[in-house]
Amino acid sequence: MKVDVKTQFRTVTIQQWWFLAFVVLFALPFVIVIASHREVYDWYLVQFVEPELEQLLGFRLGEIPLVEPERSYVISAIVAVVPGGIFDKAGVREGDIPYGYVHGIRSGFVRHLHHRRGANVNLRFVNRIDADTGKWVPRDVPVFVPGKSAG
DSSP: OOOOTTOOOOOOOHHHHHHHHHIIIIIHHHHHHHHTHHHHHHHHIIIIIHHHHHHHHTEEEEEEEEEOSSOEEEEEEEEEEOTTSHHHHHTOOTTEEEOOOTTOHHHHHHHHHHHTTTEEEEEEEEEHHHHHTTOOOOEEEEEEEOOOOOO
């Protein structure tokens, strides 16, 4: 077997290094964000919008264990209601599970409230006690969601 001693490795030019850096630092992260925009937006809603809405409307969203006759799991629900707050006056109770959100209860519920700022919204809930017995009969709760305050 004869080895060619004239083999040379290709050198990378400075323009090629800049292109590679651009792809790795900007283009690839941009593509990843665009490809997963729903997950990124859901994360933004839960991390930044949810605490503001909780304070504004007087509630706290969290996770509760739910035991149905045939299975048990953890689900997002209202874990606290501030006495005298908007949710309290509307009739929302601790243990209420937001109902009808296909793409995730927590992010779907927060998205619904966030996009209805300054308007009335008809929320649907099933209480934990009813859900534990397998009775998923939602009740409607009309709520006015104040708009964002200026400042």
